[in-house]
Amino acid sequence: xxxxxxxxxxxxxxxxxxxxxxxxxxxxxxxxxxxxxxxxxxxxxxxxxxxxxxxxxxxxxxxxxxxxxxxxxxxxxxxxxxxxxxxxxxxxxxxxxxxxxxxxxxxxxxxxxxxxxxxxxxxxxxxxxxxxxxxxxxxxxxxxxxxxxxxxxxxxxxxxxxxxxxxxxxxxxxxxxxxxxxxxxxxxxxxxxxxxxxxxxxxxxxxxxxxxxxxxxxxxxxxxxxxxxxxxxxxxxxxxxxxxxxxxxxxxxxxxxxxxxxxxxxxxxxx
Numbered sequence: 001x002x003x004x005x006x007x008x009x010x011x012x013x014x015x016x017x018x019x020x021x022x023x024x025x026x027x028x029x030x031x032x033x034x035x036x037x038x039x040x041x042x043x044x045x046x047x048x049x050x051x052x053x054x055x056x057x058x059x060x061x062x063x064x065x066x067x068x069x070x071x072x073x074x075x076x077x078x079x080x081x082x083x084x085x086x087x088x089x090x091x092x093x094x095x096x097x098x099x100x101x102x103x104x105x106x107x108x109x110x111x112x113x114x115x116x117x118x119x120x121x122x123x124x125x126x127x128x129x130x131x132x133x134x135x136x137x138x139x140x141x142x143x144x145x146x147x148x149x150x151x152x153x154x155x156x157x158x159x160x161x162x163x164x165x166x167x168x169x170x171x172x173x174x175x176x177x178x179x180x181x182x183x184x185x186x187x188x189x190x191x192x193x194x195x196x197x198x199x200x201x202x203x204x205x206x207x208x209x210x211x212x213x214x215x216x217x218x219x220x221x222x223x224x225x226x227x228x229x230x231x232x233x234x235x236x237x238x239x240x241x242x243x244x245x246x247x248x249x250x251x252x253x254x255x256x257x258x259x260x261x262x263x264x265x266x267x268x269x270x271x
Contacts, residue, residue: 047270048072054243054263061243065110068239068267074118078236078269079185081119086183087111087151088235090191091127091142092209093252094135100244100259101252103191105141107241107265111189112149124152126179127209154179161212168228170221175212180233188238188271193246193253197222201251203238203271204230230271240266 052068054061069075079085089103097104108125115123125146129136133155137143146153154160161175180186190206197219198205207229208218218225242264246253253259 047268049266049268049270052265052267059263061104061106062110062113064263064265065107065239066114068265069114072237072267072269075114076118078187079115079118079120082121083115083119083184084122084124084182085115085120085185085187086124086126086154086179087115087187087189088180088206088210089125089127089142089189090206090209091125091136091140092130094131094139095252095254096139097141098244098256098259099253100191100193100246101254102136102140103189104241104243105145107239107243108142108189109145109149111187111239112145112151115187116149120185122152123149124154124179124183126154126156126177128156128177128212129209130215156212158212166228166232168224168231170224171218171228171232176232177210177212180210186233186235188233188235190238190240192240192242192266193251194248194258195251196249198226202240203235203268207233233271235271237267237269238271240268242266 050068050071052064052071054064087108089108091102093101095101112123112125125142127136137146137153143153145151156177160178162178162181163173164176164181166172166174166176188203188206190201190203193201195201195205204226205222208215208225210233211218211229242262245260245262246258247260248258249255
C-alpha cells in the first residue's frame with residue numbers, strides 16, 4: 001500500500017474484514033515488541049496511514065500508541081500549544097473493555113497524554129452515549145482515565161446540543177454535540193467492531209455519537225447518514241482501536257466469545 005495516498009472507507013473495511021476472518025499474531029516473543037508499517041510523515045497535502053502491531057502478549061498499549069504517532073510525525077503535527085482538544089472515543093455502551101464494544105481506555109489515556117505533552121491547554125472526552133452516561137463512564141474506564149489524566153469528561157445533555165446545518169444529502173439540519181464543533185482540534189478514536197447494519201464500524205460511523213436526535217432515524221439509510229456526518233465532522237486525525245475486535249453480535253456484543261485479539265492500532269488523517 002502507498003502510505004501517501006488516500007485510503008478509502010471501502011479499502012479499510014476490506015482489510016479489517018480480512019483480519020477478522022484470519023487470526024494470526026505476527027511473530028513470536030521477541031524484541032522489538034512492535035511492528036510498524038513502513039509509514040512516514042508526509043507533506044501536509046498528502047494522506048497517510050500507519051499500522052502498529054503489538055508483537056507479544058506483554059506489549060505496552062501506551063508505547064504502541066506513542067509509536068504510531070511518532071511514525072506520523074508526532075502529536076505536535078496535529079495539536080498546537082494552547083489548543084482545546086476534544087477526543088471522540090466510542091464509549092456508548094456500559095461494557096467492560098474486555099468485550100471490545102468500546103474504545104480501550106489505555107489507548108484513550110495515551111492519546112490524552114500525548115495531547116498534553118504537545119501543549120494542549122485542555123483535553124475533553126466527548127461521546128453522546130446510548131446507555132446511561134454515568135454507567136458508560138464507569139464501565140468503559142473513561143471515568144477513571146479522566147480522573148487520572150485531568151481530562152474533562154463531558155456529560156451529554158440537552159443544553160450541549162445545538163441544531164446546525166450539516167448540509168448532507170439526508171441530514172440537513174440536525175442537533176450536534178457542541179463540544180465537538182467548538183474545539184480547536186478533534187481527534188477521532190473509534191473501536192473497530194462488527195455492526196449488524198454495516199458489517200463493520202470504523203471511524204466514520206463513530207460520528208453518530210457526536211450528534212443527538214433520533215437514533216432510529218439515523219440508522220435508516222445508515223450509509224448515507226455516515227457519509228453526511230463524515231463530511232461535517234473533520235477530525236485532525238483518526239486512531240482506530242483494533243486491539244480487540246468484536247466479530248459478531250455488534251455493536252454492543254456482551255461476550256468475550258465474540259472477541260478476536262489483533263493487538264493493532266491504525267492511525268490516519270483520512271477520515
